[in-house]
Amino acid sequence: MDKLKEQILELTKQYYEEHHKPKAFEVGKDKVNYGGRFFDAQEMENLVSASLDFWLTNGEWTDRFEKGLANYLGVKYCAFCNSGSSANLLAFSALTSPLLKERALHAGDEVISVACGFPTTITPILQYGCVPVFVDMKLPEYNIDENKIEEAISPKTKAIMLAHTLGNPFNLKKIKELCEKYGLWLIEDNCDALGSMYEGKYTGTFGDIGTSSFYPPHHMTTGEGGAVYTNNPILYRAIKSMRDWGRDCWCDSGRDNTCGYRFTKQFGQLPLGYDHKYVYSHFGYNLKATDLQAAIGCAQLEKLPEIGKRRRENFERITNNLQGCEPYLTLPKAEENSDPCWFGYLIYVNEGYGLSRLELTKYLEDHLVQTRNLFAGNIIYHPCFDEIRDSDAYRVAGDLTVTDNIMNNAFWIGVYPGMTNEKIDYMTDMIKNYLKEKGY
Numbered sequence: 001m002d003k004l005k006e007q008i009l010e011l012t013k014q015y016y017e018e019h020h021k022p023k024a025f026e027v028g029k030d031k032v033n034y035g036g037r038f039f040d041a042q043e044m045e046n047l048v049s050a051s052l053d054f055w056l057t058n059g060e061w062t063d064r065f066e067k068g069l070a071n072y073l074g075v076k077y078c079a080f081c082n083s084g085s086s087a088n089l090l091a092f093s094a095l096t097s098p099l100l101k102e103r104a105l106h107a108g109d110e111v112i113s114v115a116c117g118f119p120t121t122i123t124p125i126l127q128y129g130c131v132p133v134f135v136d137m138k139l140p141e142y143n144i145d146e147n148k149i150e151e152a153i154s155p156k157t158k159a160i161m162l163a164h165t166l167g168n169p170f171n172l173k174k175i176k177e178l179c180e181k182y183g184l185w186l187i188e189d190n191c192d193a194l195g196s197m198y199e200g201k202y203t204g205t206f207g208d209i210g211t212s213s214f215y216p217p218h219h220m221t222t223g224e225g226g227a228v229y230t231n232n233p234i235l236y237r238a239i240k241s242m243r244d245w246g247r248d249c250w251c252d253s254g255r256d257n258t259c260g261y262r263f264t265k266q267f268g269q270l271p272l273g274y275d276h277k278y279v280y281s282h283f284g285y286n287l288k289a290t291d292l293q294a295a296i297g298c299a300q301l302e303k304l305p306e307i308g309k310r311r312r313e314n315f316e317r318i319t320n321n322l323q324g325c326e327p328y329l330t331l332p333k334a335e336e337n338s339d340p341c342w343f344g345y346l347i348y349v350n351e352g353y354g355l356s357r358l359e360l361t362k363y364l365e366d367h368l369v370q371t372r373n374l375f376a377g378n379i380i381y382h383p384c385f386d387e388i389r390d391s392d393a394y395r396v397a398g399d400l401t402v403t404d405n406i407m408n409n410a411f412w413i414g415v416y417p418g419m420t421n422e423k424i425d426y427m428t429d430m431i432k433n434y435l436k437e438k439g440y
Protein backbone atom coordinates (compact mmCIF):
# COMPACT_ATOMS: atom_id res chain seq x y z
CA MET A 1 0.00 0.00 0.00
CA ASP A 2 1.08 3.57 -0.65
CA LYS A 3 3.09 4.85 2.36
CA LEU A 4 1.08 8.04 2.72
CA LYS A 5 -2.21 6.15 2.59
CA GLU A 6 -0.94 3.76 5.24
CA GLN A 7 -0.17 6.69 7.55
CA ILE A 8 -3.56 8.25 6.96
CA LEU A 9 -5.31 4.97 7.77
CA GLU A 10 -3.21 4.52 10.92
CA LEU A 11 -4.20 8.02 12.04
CA THR A 12 -7.83 7.24 11.21
CA LYS A 13 -7.65 4.25 13.53
CA GLN A 14 -6.26 6.47 16.29
CA TYR A 15 -9.01 9.01 15.65
CA TYR A 16 -11.63 6.30 16.10
CA GLU A 17 -10.06 5.24 19.42
CA GLU A 18 -10.08 8.83 20.69
CA HIS A 19 -13.40 10.08 19.40
CA HIS A 20 -15.77 7.24 18.61
CA LYS A 21 -15.00 4.25 20.81
CA PRO A 22 -18.05 3.54 23.02
CA LYS A 23 -17.76 4.92 26.54
CA ALA A 24 -19.18 3.54 29.80
CA PHE A 25 -22.90 4.22 30.37
CA GLU A 26 -23.71 6.80 33.05
CA VAL A 27 -27.18 6.36 34.54
CA GLY A 28 -29.21 9.56 34.63
CA LYS A 29 -26.77 11.33 32.31
CA ASP A 30 -26.66 9.30 29.10
CA LYS A 31 -29.66 8.74 26.90
CA VAL A 32 -30.55 5.14 26.01
CA ASN A 33 -31.18 5.38 22.29
CA TYR A 34 -33.44 2.98 20.44
CA GLY A 35 -30.80 2.40 17.78
CA GLY A 36 -27.48 3.60 16.50
CA ARG A 37 -24.42 2.88 14.43
CA PHE A 38 -22.45 -0.20 15.47
CA PHE A 39 -18.97 0.19 14.07
CA ASP A 40 -15.27 0.27 14.86
CA ALA A 41 -12.12 1.62 13.23
CA GLN A 42 -12.55 -0.64 10.18
CA GLU A 43 -15.60 1.23 8.87
CA MET A 44 -13.76 4.53 9.18
CA GLU A 45 -10.62 3.16 7.55
CA ASN A 46 -12.64 1.81 4.62
CA LEU A 47 -14.42 5.13 4.22
CA VAL A 48 -11.18 7.11 4.27
CA SER A 49 -9.56 4.63 1.91
CA ALA A 50 -12.46 5.00 -0.56
CA SER A 51 -12.32 8.77 -0.23
CA LEU A 52 -8.63 8.69 -1.17
CA ASP A 53 -9.53 6.58 -4.22
CA PHE A 54 -11.83 9.54 -5.05
CA TRP A 55 -13.97 7.51 -7.45
CA LEU A 56 -17.10 9.33 -6.14
CA THR A 57 -19.81 7.19 -7.75
CA ASN A 58 -20.38 3.41 -7.74
CA GLY A 59 -17.31 1.37 -8.59
CA GLU A 60 -15.16 -1.41 -7.16
CA TRP A 61 -16.30 -1.02 -3.54
CA THR A 62 -19.92 -1.14 -4.71
CA ASP A 63 -19.19 -4.27 -6.69
CA ARG A 64 -17.61 -5.89 -3.63
CA PHE A 65 -20.48 -4.83 -1.39
CA GLU A 66 -23.20 -6.06 -3.76
CA LYS A 67 -21.48 -9.43 -4.15
CA GLY A 68 -20.87 -9.67 -0.39
CA LEU A 69 -24.50 -8.99 0.50
CA ALA A 70 -25.79 -11.37 -2.20
CA ASN A 71 -23.45 -14.02 -0.85
CA TYR A 72 -24.58 -13.46 2.76
CA LEU A 73 -28.24 -13.77 1.78
CA GLY A 74 -27.70 -16.56 -0.73
CA VAL A 75 -29.26 -14.70 -3.66
CA LYS A 76 -28.01 -14.29 -7.21
CA TYR A 77 -28.34 -10.55 -7.72
CA CYS A 78 -28.08 -7.45 -5.58
CA ALA A 79 -28.21 -3.76 -6.50
CA PHE A 80 -26.95 -1.14 -4.06
CA CYS A 81 -28.94 2.11 -3.99
CA ASN A 82 -29.20 5.29 -1.95
CA SER A 83 -31.90 4.35 0.62
CA GLY A 84 -34.41 1.74 1.72
CA SER A 85 -37.18 3.93 0.33
CA SER A 86 -35.39 3.99 -3.02
CA ALA A 87 -35.01 0.21 -2.78
CA ASN A 88 -38.79 -0.12 -2.35
CA LEU A 89 -39.37 2.28 -5.23
CA LEU A 90 -37.01 0.28 -7.45
CA ALA A 91 -38.54 -3.04 -6.42
CA PHE A 92 -42.03 -1.84 -7.22
CA SER A 93 -41.06 -0.02 -10.40
CA ALA A 94 -39.39 -3.23 -11.65
CA LEU A 95 -42.81 -4.90 -11.50
CA THR A 96 -44.09 -2.32 -14.00
CA SER A 97 -41.31 -3.09 -16.51
CA PRO A 98 -42.38 -3.99 -20.07
CA LEU A 99 -39.73 -6.73 -19.83
CA LEU A 100 -42.34 -8.65 -17.79
CA LYS A 101 -44.78 -8.60 -20.73
CA GLU A 102 -48.30 -9.64 -19.62
CA ARG A 103 -47.19 -9.94 -15.98
CA ALA A 104 -46.22 -6.26 -15.73
CA LEU A 105 -48.25 -4.14 -13.32
CA HIS A 106 -50.34 -1.24 -14.63
CA ALA A 107 -52.21 1.66 -13.04
CA GLY A 108 -55.37 0.38 -11.37
CA ASP A 109 -53.88 -2.99 -10.40
CA GLU A 110 -54.26 -3.86 -6.72
CA VAL A 111 -51.46 -4.64 -4.30
CA ILE A 112 -52.07 -6.22 -0.89
CA SER A 113 -50.33 -4.48 2.00
CA VAL A 114 -50.94 -3.08 5.49
CA ALA A 115 -51.68 0.45 6.71
CA CYS A 116 -49.52 -0.06 9.80
CA GLY A 117 -45.85 0.44 9.12
CA PHE A 118 -43.34 2.64 7.35
CA PRO A 119 -44.86 4.90 4.68
CA THR A 120 -42.42 4.15 1.87
CA THR A 121 -43.43 0.50 1.78
CA ILE A 122 -46.69 1.62 0.20
CA THR A 123 -45.76 4.97 -1.38
CA PRO A 124 -44.48 3.46 -4.66
CA ILE A 125 -47.78 1.59 -5.12
CA LEU A 126 -49.68 4.90 -5.09
CA GLN A 127 -47.03 6.70 -7.15
CA TYR A 128 -47.52 4.22 -9.99
CA GLY A 129 -51.30 4.64 -9.86
CA CYS A 130 -51.79 1.19 -8.41
CA VAL A 131 -54.17 0.58 -5.51
CA PRO A 132 -52.90 -0.51 -2.09
CA VAL A 133 -55.40 -2.81 -0.41
CA PHE A 134 -54.99 -2.62 3.36
CA VAL A 135 -55.50 -5.78 5.39
CA ASP A 136 -55.60 -5.76 9.20
CA MET A 137 -52.75 -6.86 11.48
CA LYS A 138 -52.39 -9.55 14.12
CA LEU A 139 -51.04 -9.17 17.64
CA PRO A 140 -48.60 -9.75 19.24
CA GLU A 141 -46.66 -10.49 16.03
CA TYR A 142 -47.47 -7.07 14.54
CA ASN A 143 -47.70 -8.46 11.00
CA ILE A 144 -50.49 -8.82 8.47
CA ASP A 145 -53.19 -11.25 9.56
CA GLU A 146 -52.55 -13.88 6.90
CA ASN A 147 -56.02 -15.36 7.41
CA LYS A 148 -57.60 -12.16 6.11
CA ILE A 149 -55.60 -11.93 2.88
CA GLU A 150 -57.59 -14.29 0.68
CA GLU A 151 -60.84 -12.39 1.11
CA ALA A 152 -59.00 -9.17 0.15
CA ILE A 153 -57.86 -10.59 -3.20
CA SER A 154 -59.83 -9.45 -6.26
CA PRO A 155 -59.40 -10.09 -9.99
CA LYS A 156 -57.32 -6.90 -10.05
CA THR A 157 -54.83 -8.10 -7.41
CA LYS A 158 -51.35 -8.54 -8.89
CA ALA A 159 -48.90 -8.35 -5.99
CA ILE A 160 -48.29 -8.44 -2.26
CA MET A 161 -45.84 -5.93 -0.79
CA LEU A 162 -45.15 -6.12 2.94
CA ALA A 163 -42.48 -5.43 5.54
CA HIS A 164 -41.34 -7.95 8.15
CA THR A 165 -42.34 -5.78 11.09
CA LEU A 166 -39.32 -4.78 13.20
CA GLY A 167 -37.60 -7.99 12.14
CA ASN A 168 -40.47 -10.39 12.85
CA PRO A 169 -41.11 -12.38 9.66
CA PHE A 170 -44.69 -12.39 8.39
CA ASN A 171 -46.19 -15.80 7.66
CA LEU A 172 -44.19 -16.51 4.52
CA LYS A 173 -45.52 -20.04 4.14
CA LYS A 174 -49.15 -18.98 3.84
CA ILE A 175 -48.35 -15.87 1.83
CA LYS A 176 -46.16 -17.75 -0.66
CA GLU A 177 -48.97 -20.29 -1.09
CA LEU A 178 -51.41 -17.46 -1.86
CA CYS A 179 -48.96 -15.91 -4.32
CA GLU A 180 -48.68 -19.20 -6.16
CA LYS A 181 -52.44 -19.85 -6.09
CA TYR A 182 -53.34 -16.40 -7.48
CA GLY A 183 -50.20 -15.70 -9.57
CA LEU A 184 -49.10 -12.71 -7.46
CA TRP A 185 -45.68 -11.09 -7.19
CA LEU A 186 -44.23 -10.84 -3.69
CA ILE A 187 -42.00 -7.95 -2.57
CA GLU A 188 -40.49 -8.40 0.90
CA ASP A 189 -39.57 -5.10 2.50
CA ASN A 190 -36.69 -6.51 4.51
CA CYS A 191 -35.51 -3.07 5.66
CA ASP A 192 -36.00 -3.89 9.34
CA ALA A 193 -35.22 -7.59 9.15
CA LEU A 194 -31.75 -8.23 7.74
CA GLY A 195 -30.60 -11.54 9.24
CA SER A 196 -34.07 -12.76 10.25
CA MET A 197 -34.76 -16.39 9.40
CA TYR A 198 -37.93 -18.18 8.42
CA GLU A 199 -37.87 -21.97 8.25
CA GLY A 200 -34.07 -21.78 8.23
CA LYS A 201 -33.74 -19.31 5.35
CA TYR A 202 -33.12 -15.55 5.35
CA THR A 203 -36.13 -13.26 4.96
CA GLY A 204 -35.93 -11.12 1.85
CA THR A 205 -35.10 -14.20 -0.22
CA PHE A 206 -38.55 -15.85 -0.33
CA GLY A 207 -40.33 -13.33 -2.53
CA ASP A 208 -39.55 -12.16 -6.04
CA ILE A 209 -37.67 -9.14 -4.68
CA GLY A 210 -36.29 -8.18 -1.25
CA THR A 211 -35.23 -4.73 -0.08
CA SER A 212 -32.91 -3.41 2.66
CA SER A 213 -32.26 -0.06 4.31
CA PHE A 214 -28.86 0.89 5.67
CA TYR A 215 -29.94 4.08 7.40
CA PRO A 216 -27.91 4.29 10.65
CA PRO A 217 -30.27 2.64 13.19
CA HIS A 218 -30.81 -0.39 10.93
CA HIS A 219 -29.13 -3.77 11.33
CA MET A 220 -26.15 -2.50 9.40
CA THR A 221 -25.41 0.94 8.01
CA THR A 222 -23.82 2.69 5.07
CA GLY A 223 -25.06 6.10 6.30
CA GLU A 224 -27.79 6.56 3.72
CA GLY A 225 -28.20 3.44 1.59
CA GLY A 226 -30.34 0.54 0.55
CA ALA A 227 -30.31 -2.60 -1.55
CA VAL A 228 -32.62 -4.56 -3.81
CA TYR A 229 -32.09 -8.29 -4.26
CA THR A 230 -33.59 -11.03 -6.38
CA ASN A 231 -32.91 -14.37 -8.02
CA ASN A 232 -34.77 -13.35 -11.18
CA PRO A 233 -32.46 -12.09 -13.97
CA ILE A 234 -35.25 -10.15 -15.72
CA LEU A 235 -36.26 -8.35 -12.54
CA TYR A 236 -32.59 -7.60 -11.86
CA ARG A 237 -32.20 -6.08 -15.32
CA ALA A 238 -35.28 -3.91 -14.71
CA ILE A 239 -34.06 -2.89 -11.22
CA LYS A 240 -30.64 -1.84 -12.54
CA SER A 241 -32.15 0.02 -15.47
CA MET A 242 -34.63 1.86 -13.23
CA ARG A 243 -31.83 2.69 -10.79
CA ASP A 244 -29.51 3.99 -13.53
CA TRP A 245 -31.67 6.56 -15.37
CA GLY A 246 -33.82 3.96 -17.15
CA ARG A 247 -31.04 3.10 -19.56
CA ASP A 248 -30.95 -0.07 -21.63
CA CYS A 249 -27.16 -0.35 -21.34
CA TRP A 250 -25.69 -2.15 -18.32
CA CYS A 251 -22.12 -0.82 -18.37
CA ASP A 252 -20.93 0.17 -14.88
CA SER A 253 -20.21 3.83 -14.22
CA GLY A 254 -17.09 4.88 -16.10
CA ARG A 255 -17.05 1.74 -18.29
CA ASP A 256 -18.00 1.58 -21.97
CA ASN A 257 -19.21 -1.11 -24.35
CA THR A 258 -19.52 -4.00 -21.86
CA CYS A 259 -22.32 -5.40 -24.05
CA GLY A 260 -20.09 -5.35 -27.14
CA TYR A 261 -22.74 -3.82 -29.41
CA ARG A 262 -22.59 -0.20 -28.42
CA PHE A 263 -22.91 1.17 -32.00
CA THR A 264 -24.46 -1.72 -33.92
CA LYS A 265 -28.07 -2.20 -32.84
CA GLN A 266 -31.52 -1.01 -33.71
CA PHE A 267 -33.46 0.30 -30.68
CA GLY A 268 -37.06 1.52 -30.88
CA GLN A 269 -37.38 4.03 -33.69
CA LEU A 270 -33.84 5.41 -33.23
CA PRO A 271 -31.37 5.51 -36.11
CA LEU A 272 -29.44 2.24 -36.58
CA GLY A 273 -26.31 2.11 -34.37
CA TYR A 274 -27.50 4.81 -31.98
CA ASP A 275 -25.12 4.77 -28.95
CA HIS A 276 -26.48 2.09 -26.58
CA LYS A 277 -25.22 4.14 -23.62
CA TYR A 278 -28.01 6.63 -24.30
CA VAL A 279 -30.85 4.27 -25.11
CA TYR A 280 -33.68 4.22 -22.55
CA SER A 281 -35.92 1.21 -22.14
CA HIS A 282 -37.59 2.49 -18.92
CA PHE A 283 -38.70 5.76 -17.37
CA GLY A 284 -36.10 5.51 -14.64
CA TYR A 285 -34.36 7.46 -11.91
CA ASN A 286 -30.87 7.93 -10.62
CA LEU A 287 -30.93 6.15 -7.25
CA LYS A 288 -27.32 4.99 -7.21
CA ALA A 289 -25.22 5.19 -4.06
CA THR A 290 -21.48 5.83 -4.00
CA ASP A 291 -18.35 3.81 -3.28
CA LEU A 292 -17.91 5.82 -0.07
CA GLN A 293 -21.09 4.26 1.28
CA ALA A 294 -20.27 0.81 -0.11
CA ALA A 295 -16.86 0.90 1.61
CA ILE A 296 -18.57 1.31 5.00
CA GLY A 297 -20.97 -1.48 4.02
CA CYS A 298 -18.10 -3.87 3.26
CA ALA A 299 -16.86 -3.53 6.85
CA GLN A 300 -20.39 -3.83 8.22
CA LEU A 301 -21.06 -7.09 6.36
CA GLU A 302 -18.29 -8.72 8.41
CA LYS A 303 -20.17 -7.79 11.58
CA LEU A 304 -23.59 -9.20 10.60
CA PRO A 305 -23.20 -12.47 12.56
CA GLU A 306 -22.28 -10.57 15.74
CA ILE A 307 -25.02 -8.00 15.16
CA GLY A 308 -27.61 -10.77 14.81
CA LYS A 309 -26.40 -12.53 17.95
CA ARG A 310 -26.51 -9.38 20.06
CA ARG A 311 -29.93 -8.26 18.80
CA ARG A 312 -31.37 -11.67 19.68
CA GLU A 313 -29.70 -11.71 23.12
CA ASN A 314 -30.93 -8.19 23.90
CA PHE A 315 -34.45 -9.16 22.94
CA GLU A 316 -34.29 -12.16 25.28
CA ARG A 317 -32.98 -10.05 28.16
CA ILE A 318 -35.80 -7.52 27.84
CA THR A 319 -38.35 -10.34 27.76
CA ASN A 320 -36.87 -11.92 30.87
CA ASN A 321 -36.69 -8.60 32.71
CA LEU A 322 -40.34 -7.83 31.93
CA GLN A 323 -41.71 -11.11 33.21
CA GLY A 324 -44.53 -10.30 35.59
CA CYS A 325 -45.51 -7.10 33.72
CA GLU A 326 -48.17 -9.00 31.87
CA PRO A 327 -51.19 -8.59 32.00
CA TYR A 328 -50.52 -4.82 31.98
CA LEU A 329 -48.27 -5.00 28.95
CA THR A 330 -48.32 -7.44 26.04
CA LEU A 331 -44.85 -8.51 24.98
CA PRO A 332 -43.99 -9.31 21.34
CA LYS A 333 -44.01 -12.83 19.93
CA ALA A 334 -41.96 -14.31 17.10
CA GLU A 335 -43.91 -15.65 14.13
CA GLU A 336 -44.16 -19.45 14.18
CA ASN A 337 -41.18 -21.20 12.48
CA SER A 338 -39.11 -18.04 12.57
CA ASP A 339 -35.97 -16.76 14.24
CA PRO A 340 -36.24 -12.97 14.05
CA CYS A 341 -33.22 -10.70 14.00
CA TRP A 342 -35.18 -8.05 15.89
CA PHE A 343 -35.02 -4.38 14.94
CA GLY A 344 -36.82 -3.28 18.09
CA TYR A 345 -38.85 -4.47 21.06
CA LEU A 346 -42.56 -3.78 20.67
CA ILE A 347 -44.68 -3.29 23.79
CA TYR A 348 -48.47 -3.06 23.78
CA VAL A 349 -50.05 -1.18 26.69
CA ASN A 350 -53.13 -3.20 27.58
CA GLU A 351 -56.48 -1.50 27.93
CA GLY A 352 -58.50 -1.64 31.16
CA TYR A 353 -55.79 -0.79 33.72
CA GLY A 354 -55.81 3.00 33.51
CA LEU A 355 -52.45 2.96 31.71
CA SER A 356 -51.64 4.80 28.53
CA ARG A 357 -48.99 4.52 25.85
CA LEU A 358 -48.67 8.29 25.80
CA GLU A 359 -48.09 8.45 29.54
CA LEU A 360 -45.63 5.54 29.56
CA THR A 361 -43.58 6.78 26.61
CA LYS A 362 -43.48 10.26 28.11
CA TYR A 363 -42.31 8.75 31.42
CA LEU A 364 -39.57 6.83 29.61
CA GLU A 365 -38.45 9.80 27.52
CA ASP A 366 -38.37 11.97 30.68
CA HIS A 367 -36.04 9.32 32.13
CA LEU A 368 -33.79 9.37 29.05
CA VAL A 369 -35.10 6.20 27.42
CA GLN A 370 -35.79 6.79 23.74
CA THR A 371 -39.05 5.32 22.41
CA ARG A 372 -40.64 4.99 18.99
CA ASN A 373 -44.16 4.32 17.74
CA LEU A 374 -44.69 1.67 15.10
CA PHE A 375 -43.94 4.27 12.43
CA ALA A 376 -47.12 5.61 10.83
CA GLY A 377 -49.50 3.60 13.05
CA ASN A 378 -52.31 3.76 10.51
CA ILE A 379 -51.08 5.59 7.40
CA ILE A 380 -54.63 6.39 6.28
CA TYR A 381 -55.02 8.97 9.05
CA HIS A 382 -51.98 10.95 7.94
CA PRO A 383 -52.19 14.29 6.13
CA CYS A 384 -50.71 12.71 2.97
CA PHE A 385 -54.02 10.83 2.62
CA ASP A 386 -56.16 14.01 2.89
CA GLU A 387 -56.58 14.37 -0.86
CA ILE A 388 -57.30 10.71 -1.57
CA ARG A 389 -59.14 9.74 1.62
CA ASP A 390 -62.56 9.41 0.01
CA SER A 391 -61.34 8.11 -3.33
CA ASP A 392 -60.71 4.67 -4.79
CA ALA A 393 -56.95 5.30 -4.86
CA TYR A 394 -56.79 2.73 -2.07
CA ARG A 395 -59.06 0.11 -0.53
CA VAL A 396 -59.55 -1.21 3.00
CA ALA A 397 -60.33 -4.92 3.13
CA GLY A 398 -62.67 -5.52 6.07
CA ASP A 399 -61.72 -3.30 8.98
CA LEU A 400 -58.48 -2.11 10.53
CA THR A 401 -59.35 -2.58 14.20
CA VAL A 402 -56.04 -4.15 15.23
CA THR A 403 -54.13 -1.58 13.14
CA ASP A 404 -55.89 1.20 15.07
CA ASN A 405 -55.19 -0.51 18.38
CA ILE A 406 -51.50 -0.68 17.50
CA MET A 407 -51.57 2.99 16.49
CA ASN A 408 -53.10 3.88 19.88
CA ASN A 409 -51.37 1.51 22.30
CA ALA A 410 -48.04 0.18 20.99
CA PHE A 411 -44.51 1.55 21.11
CA TRP A 412 -41.00 0.14 20.91
CA ILE A 413 -37.62 0.39 22.52
CA GLY A 414 -34.19 -0.59 21.26
CA VAL A 415 -32.34 -3.88 21.03
CA TYR A 416 -29.44 -2.64 18.89
CA PRO A 417 -25.97 -4.10 19.45
CA GLY A 418 -24.71 -0.95 21.18
CA MET A 419 -27.26 -1.68 23.93
CA THR A 420 -25.33 -3.02 26.92
CA ASN A 421 -26.90 -5.13 29.68
CA GLU A 422 -26.76 -2.08 31.97
CA LYS A 423 -28.77 -0.02 29.49
CA ILE A 424 -31.30 -2.80 29.01
CA ASP A 425 -31.77 -3.28 32.74
CA TYR A 426 -32.15 0.47 33.18
CA MET A 427 -34.86 0.60 30.46
CA THR A 428 -36.84 -2.26 31.91
CA ASP A 429 -36.48 -0.84 35.44
CA MET A 430 -38.00 2.41 34.20
CA ILE A 431 -40.94 0.52 32.68
CA LYS A 432 -41.47 -1.33 35.94
CA ASN A 433 -41.17 1.93 37.91
CA TYR A 434 -43.96 3.43 35.82
CA LEU A 435 -46.18 0.44 36.57
CA LYS A 436 -45.31 0.75 40.28
CA GLU A 437 -46.23 4.42 40.28
CA LYS A 438 -49.58 3.43 38.78
CA GLY A 439 -50.13 0.99 41.64
CA TYR A 440 -49.10 -2.29 39.90
Ligand SMILES: Cc1ncc(COP(=O)(O)O)c(C=O)c1O
Pocket residue numbers: 083084085086088117118120121163189191192213214215225226
Ligand atom coordinates in the same frame (compact mmCIF):
# COMPACT_ATOMS: atom_id res chain seq x y z
C1 LIG B 1 -39.90 -1.11 6.94
C2 LIG B 1 -39.16 0.04 6.34
N1 LIG B 1 -39.15 0.19 5.02
C3 LIG B 1 -38.48 1.20 4.43
C4 LIG B 1 -37.76 2.11 5.16
C5 LIG B 1 -37.06 3.24 4.48
O1 LIG B 1 -35.65 3.18 4.58
P1 LIG B 1 -34.78 4.50 4.37
O2 LIG B 1 -34.88 5.30 5.62
O3 LIG B 1 -33.40 3.98 4.15
O4 LIG B 1 -35.33 5.21 3.20
C6 LIG B 1 -37.76 2.01 6.55
C7 LIG B 1 -37.01 3.02 7.33
O5 LIG B 1 -36.69 2.91 8.47
C8 LIG B 1 -38.47 0.95 7.15
O6 LIG B 1 -38.50 0.82 8.50
